[in-house]
Amino acid sequence: xxxxxxxxxxxxxxxxxxxxxxxxLKLSALRTAVSTVRYSWIALGIGFYIVEVALYTVALxxxxxxxxxxxxxxSFVTVAVLAxxxxxxxxxxxxxxxxxxxxxxxxxxxxxx
Numbered sequence: 001x002x003x004x005x006x007x008x009x010x011x012x013x014x015x016x017x018x019x020x021x022x023x024x025l026k027l028s029a030l031r032t033a034v035s036t037v038r039y040s041w042i043a044l045g046i047g048f049y050i051v052e053v054a055l056y057t058v059a060l061x062x063x064x065x066x067x068x069x070x071x072x073x074x075s076f077v078t079v080a081v082l083a084x085x086x087x088x089x090x091x092x093x094x095x096x097x098x099x100x101x102x103x104x105x106x107x108x109x110x111x112x113x
């Protein structure tokens with residue numbers, strides 16, 4: 001695997017990690033009372049963000065920042081999919097159209113990375 005493809009793979013993993021971090025923070029926000037469970041969701045969210053930053057830094061050694069940042073827009077896709085799946089949030093048809101456009105754009109960027 002080339003360095004660029006490894007960098008792309010790492011950024012893809014980062015987008016999934018960010019999606020879960022967002023879901024964990026949303027779960028903490030759904031808790032109305034201050035509790036250990038709420039703080040556990042916050043800690044998980046922050047922990048996932050720390051892992052994401054560490055991995056993203058490694059990816060930046062392998063990719064240009066403009067490529068890595070563009071690929072990281074897939075986090076919009078992962079957050080929408082995970083929110084629909086795990087939180088049962090509604091994703092509108094307009095948002096699905098936007099997701100398709102993001103996927104198309106990232107595909108173009110990766111094809112020429």
